Every structure is written in C-alpha cells, then in structure tokens.
Amino acid sequence: MTTASPTADRTDLESETAMTSERRQILEMLSAGKISADEAERLLQLTSGGQSASDGSGASATASAVTSTVAQVLDPKFIRVIVEPDPTASGNHARHHVNVRIPLKIIRAGVNLASLIPNDAGNMVQDSLLNKGYKGDLSKLDASALDELIEALQELSIDATVDNHLVKVFVE
Amino acid sequence: MIPPMVMWIKIQWFGIWIPLFLLWPIVLVLLLLFLPLAFLGMAIAGRLSKFWVVLRIILAAYSMVCSVRGLQIEIQKENRTLEIYLP
Incomplete structure (x- = not known):
C-alpha cells in the first residue's frame, strides 16, 4: 500500500490553488473583454490539461505556461x-x-x-x-x-x- | 536596451548573417569623437540649446534601433525571395 507524502500533498494543493486562480483570471479577462472567447478557450484548455496531469510537477508546469500565455495575451509584443x-x-x-x-x-x-x-x-x-x-x-x-x-x-x-x-x- | 547583434538577410538564394555587433563599437567611437566637437561648435556659435536636441535625437534613434529586435520579414513572390530577420 502506498501513501502520498505530506510534501507531495502540499505541492498538489498549491498547484490546484494556482490553477483555480488562473481559471478565475482567465474568466475575469473574458468578462472584461480583454481577451476573445477563442483566446479564453485556448487558455482554459491549457489549465484543464494541467488538472488532468497526474503529477504535481506537470500541473505546476502547465500553470506557469498558462501564466506566460496570459501575460502574452495581455502584453503582446x-x-x-x-x-x-x-x-x-x-x-x-x-x-x-x-x-x-x-x-x-x-x-x-x-x-x-x-x-x-x-x-x-x-x-x-x-x-x-x-x-x-x-x-x-x-x-x-x-x-x-x-x-x-x-x-x-x-x-x-x-x-x-x-x-x-x-x-x-x-x-x- | 541592447541593439540587435546580428541580422539575417536573404535575397533570392543568397543568405548571409551580418555581424552588427562589429558595427556598434565603431558607431560609439564616432559618437564620442563627434559629440564633444558638436558641443564646442554649438557653444561657440551660441546655439547650445540645439546640442541638447541633437543629443535627444541620437538617444531616440538608438532607442529605435534597439526596438527593431525581433523584426522578421519574409516575402516570396513566385521565384523571388526576400528575408530579413533581426533576432
């Protein structure tokens, strides 16, 4: 029988919290009209991809990808x-x-x-x-x-x- | 702000990386030679205010050159090709 370590649990919790925050940020941007529906869909797909990831590192990597994509959408170069x-x-x-x-x-x-x-x-x-x-x-x-x-x-x-x-x- | 260090240019089949980093030290030396002379010349002529305008133009031009980084142009028309890229 395997049990998850407290460190792993904390990492999962932090990743999940970050993901929820990202989803909320995306929805707020959509409602404010800062991003289009297509862009919101693309970003939400990224976050949902992170949620389906089995390990915490995958989720946090996706969260950082979402953050960078959000920054890119808000601050185009x-x-x-x-x-x-x-x-x-x-x-x-x-x-x-x-x-x-x-x-x-x-x-x-x-x-x-x-x-x-x-x-x-x-x-x-x-x-x-x-x-x-x-x-x-x-x-x-x-x-x-x-x-x-x-x-x-x-x-x-x-x-x-x-x-x-x-x-x-x-x-x- | 850092100016572009290299530039890729391709015309038809001929492509070359141009080492712009070799150009900037020369430009810097020329500016260091030119600016004191311009300052003295304009001070003697009693038009020192123009010197600050020149200085602002040089800084704005430098800013313009730096902002060109990332520019990418690719044009293909039938058999003709032009590519310019400033990473």
Whole structure:
C-alpha cells in the first residue's frame, strides 16, 4: 500500500490553488473583454490539461505556461501580418507569401523620434501623408494616445481575402 | 536596451548573417569623437540649446534601433525571395 507524502500533498494543493486562480483570471479577462472567447478557450484548455496531469510537477508546469500565455495575451509584443494564397481560389494568378512580424516597441520609439522632428519637416511629412490618403494628425499622437493605441491593438485581428490571397493581421 | 547583434538577410538564394555587433563599437567611437566637437561648435556659435536636441535625437534613434529586435520579414513572390530577420 502506498501513501502520498505530506510534501507531495502540499505541492498538489498549491498547484490546484494556482490553477483555480488562473481559471478565475482567465474568466475575469473574458468578462472584461480583454481577451476573445477563442483566446479564453485556448487558455482554459491549457489549465484543464494541467488538472488532468497526474503529477504535481506537470500541473505546476502547465500553470506557469498558462501564466506566460496570459501575460502574452495581455502584453503582446508583435504585430504579425501573414499573406498566403487562397487555396480555394481558382485561376492562374500570382502567388505571394508574406510573413511580417513587427515589434510593437517600434511604434513607441517611432513616436518618440517623431516628436523631435522640427515643425517644418513635420509639416512636410504631414503633407506627404495627406497626399497618400492618411488624414490623421501626427502632431496629436502623444504618449497617452500611444498607450490607448497599443491597448486597442491588443484586440486587433483581421482576416480578409484580397486578390485571391488570405490576409491575416493580429497581435501576438 | 541592447541593439540587435546580428541580422539575417536573404535575397533570392543568397543568405548571409551580418555581424552588427562589429558595427556598434565603431558607431560609439564616432559618437564620442563627434559629440564633444558638436558641443564646442554649438557653444561657440551660441546655439547650445540645439546640442541638447541633437543629443535627444541620437538617444531616440538608438532607442529605435534597439526596438527593431525581433523584426522578421519574409516575402516570396513566385521565384523571388526576400528575408530579413533581426533576432
């Protein structure tokens, strides 16, 4: 007959408590609208995977994976743009593959750099952007607006079909 | 903040790792030579306030270079390929 040691029991209890805390955190994020239903499902699957693990180390490893995934969802680091040929499209068209990952830190650094541009040069940039169809005012983009922009980007997810190509834009 | 140390670039079939870490010491030496001269020149010209603007631009540019880490670009168009990666 085998009995679990007190240390093993305590480890299991700590892992279970951490898992419950993670599930609660995921549900709170979902209700607050910080993550989508798909992301919540993915995270909950990770936690349930940890609960089904037989040993405490597996559960705690999954809990830490969930924590890192939650942190990743709440604090995305990159914008990813993927363009792939639409497999359902017919016809002989050019097939392009694009995979671009842009660090979000570039946006903040770019705004800091842009704030140092002299007024004359800034006006020239603004005119050029207007000519290209961008009607925003770059001079109004400050640190607080930037924080709002980055926060809004966390919910960014675009799936579109353009010229027989699938275009996906999301943050990760 | 650490600038990217290497850069992978591939055009068509030709790919190469560029050792950027060799570039940064040279840039640092040039800056150390340039900044005192710029400071003196602007002090003599009575436009010392411009020096601080230059200094802020250099720091912002350095921050921009550091933030490029993680950038990944892969473009394939028929037989043409372009890859850029800054780990």
